Amino acid sequence: QVQLVESGGGSVQAGGSLTLSCTASGLTFGTNFDDYAMAWFRQAPGKEREGVSCINWSGSRTDYAASVKGRFTISRDNANDTVFLQMNSLKPQDTAMYYCAAAASNGLECDLTESNMDYWGKGTLVTISS
Secondary structure (H helix, E strand, C coil), X not given: CXXXXXXXXXXXXXXXXXXXEEEEECCXXXXXXXXXXXXXXXXXXXXXXXXXXXXXXXXXXXXXXXXXXXXXEEEEEHHHCEEEEEECCCCHXXXXXXXXXXXXXXXXCXXXXXXXXXXXXXXXXXXXXX
């Protein structure tokens, strides 16, 4: 069973930066981290979960929600089974629980559709104060 563990959340002031990490474990024999496209989702208090960013298996393709484009950068280190989300110019509206997700895919594109995710982490909390 694949497990995803997020880290790097915390509390910062508006305009600050945070880098989230998500490391995968429990990959079964014959399955590699680069068999999965990876994504970050977030859920703010009282709101539905939304897709933030995704990256394909090789890192060659990425996608971002309009609200974070130009401020957030997703990347992955397949040698260490880890995906990152660099978040700059943070705003109070970025406050949310951030979740890492994995979708079995070796396609060129990545996906921000929740129902297509195969595994989820438990989340890491990001709080941005004004």
